[in-house]
Amino acid sequence: MTDFDYDLFVIGGGSGGVRAARVAAATGAKVALAEEYRMGGTCVIRGCVPKKLMVFASEYHEMFADARAYGWDVEDGQFDWTRFRGKLHAELDRLEDVYRRLLDGSGVEIVDSRATLADPHTVKFTDGSTKSAKHILIATGARPQPPDMKGAELGISSNDIFNLDALPKSILIVGGGYIACEFACILHGLGVAVTQFYRGAQILRGFDDEARGLVSEEMQQRGVDLHLGTNVFEMEKRDAGVWIKATNGTEGTFDHVMFATGRAPNTDGMGLAEAGVELGRQGQIVVDDYSQTKVPSIFAIGDVTNRVQLTPVAIREAMAFVETVFQGNPTKVDHKLVPSAIFTQPEMGTVGLSEEAAREIEPVDIYCTSFKPMQQSFAGRTDRVLMKLVVSKATRKVLGCHIVSPQAGEMIQLVGIAIKMGATKEDFDRTVAVHPTISEELVTMREPVRSA
Known part of the structure; x- marks a missing residue:
């Protein structure tokens, strides 16, 4: 007979949290999971899945041109954003329902509420009620982080792209990481005039120089207006759109400005520090090789720990967590050689x-x-x-x-x-x-x- 309401309480319904909850429940543990927004997290709702579907959509323009070169009598046609967006949202709804059914079928109790820590064994919900758990797993992911500059609120993030009422005619993408570069290519392929600013000397910092150099060349050859060593200095709302001034002195007006300048762990206002959980300089939860915090009952996996921010890694961390805590087999996650x-x-x-x-x-x-x-x-x-x-x-x-x-x-x-x-x-x-x-x-x- 346990003194707690649950053996495990998971905060966060993304890929890592859902996997941990399901697999822990399969061991016979009593498990609940809280999600304040939509089940599926960044990957399913506002990341990998919708992005990859947009990648597929954006590639057809080149395919039509190639088809004509191969002898096919085809026309380019027009891309219908509204039609595509409707199908996209329907697919995300379907996938969210799959996640919910998987949890329900595994015997996991779903709590549709924001959950924060009241103490090392207690979670508190938006309505003020609380539940206790022997173990608490934080899997709240990360979010786009806008730059600290005047007018930043005029910009949008990658999260907003999927919900636009109409495709813009022009967009400025600020950033040089993989999210910025992927959306620059996607939107260009869909017919948007794309300008990209990156303050560094070359995009995709941290990747192989020769490889990222070729990606940069090919993006520019396709028509992405890439400016390296350049950042936004000023921006303001005008009738024609968002006006910006660049650090190199140039000015321009765009329908949208999208910031892809980094991501921040979702740890704000969760009561983590008050419960004794150590946070890093970027707000990430500090964990050991077994995803355990300094508070023995509290663990964390996925992007909120800022280790390797990839969905399959979060799932691996979830599996290792369950193996360690519920199967009595201490298991570390190997973060080396991750493709x-x-x-x-x-x-x-x-x-x-x-x-x-x-x-x-x-x-x-x-x-x-x-x-x-x-x-x-x-x-x-x-x-x-x-x-x-x-x-x-x-x-x-x-x-x-x-x-x-x-x-x-x-x-x-x-x-x-x-x-x-x-x-x-x-x-x-x-x-x-x-x-x-x-x-x-x-x-x-x-x-x-x-x-x-």
């Missing part, structure tokens, strides 16, 4: 170390090739792709792989398996190529282009 994809046009897939990071650790050989892929070249396009392997000189292990290409995300998933297993360059060499494909270049690069 990821950036759904720009072209896509970028990456796993492991960049050339720059690897050469700071040990001597490496770089195998790299860039070329025009057959499909696009035949259609008369000048697109280029990149295949790159970073290899340890000492062990010959492949330390990193970077792909810029159509379907790079699909490729990097499979390459990630080999690299996670510790594959060497010679293992890649022994693999017979699949011809004709773009990916065959990964196993046909015989000589390094340089050593570092």
Whole structure:
């Protein structure tokens, strides 16, 4: 007989929180989950899923042009944002319902309310009521963080894109991370005149320099008006839209300005510090290798911990949490060699170390090739792709792989398996190529282009 209302109370109905609740309930634990907005979290409601559907929609314009080059008698047609948005929202409604049915079918009690901490074992709801739990799991994710500048309230975030009544004719996207670059490509593909400002010297900071350089070139070649070393200095609302002045002195007016300048963990006003939970400089919950905070009864997973902000990582952390707490098998999450994809046009897939990071650790050989892929070249396009392997000189292990290409995300998933297993360059060499494909270049690069 427990002294608590629940064995586990989860705050946050995103991918990590829902997985933890379901799997914990399957062990026989009594579990409840609170979500203040919509079940599914960032990924399902305002992130990965709607974004990827918009990526698909945005690619058809180039497909029509390519089809004509291949002999098909097709016209471009017009993109109907209202029609697409209706189907998009219907799909998100369906997925939210799936999440709710999964929780209900697992025996998890759903509380549609904001939940905060009253003490290390008690959660408090909006109506003032409370519930107690032996363990509390925080999985509240993160949110877009607007810049600290005058007029920032005139801008929108990636969350708002999916709910626009109409597509803008023009937009300024401020930022150079993957969210900024993905939406720059998406909106350009849908016919919006896209300008992008990034204060740094090159977009996609932290990724391999050669790979991100090619993504930058290809985005500009497609028509994204990218300005590096540039930021917004002033902005104000005018009749024609949002007027901005850039740090380089130029001025412009846009239908919308979208800020993609970082994300902040959702920890404000939750009573975390009062309960003894340590917060980091960016507001993230500080946890150990087992996702446990300094308060033994309180754990945290996903973006709110600011470790690796990817949905599959949050799900892995959820599984490890349940294994540790409810199965008696202490399990750490391996955050190394996590493959990821950036759904720009072209896509970028990456796993492991960049050339720059690897050469700071040990001597490496770089195998790299860039070329025009057959499909696009035949259609008369000048697109280029990149295949790159970073290899340890000492062990010959492949330390990193970077792909810029159509379907790079699909490729990097499979390459990630080999690299996670510790594959060497010679293992890649022994693999017979699949011809004709773009990916065959990964196993046909015989000589390094340089050593570092």
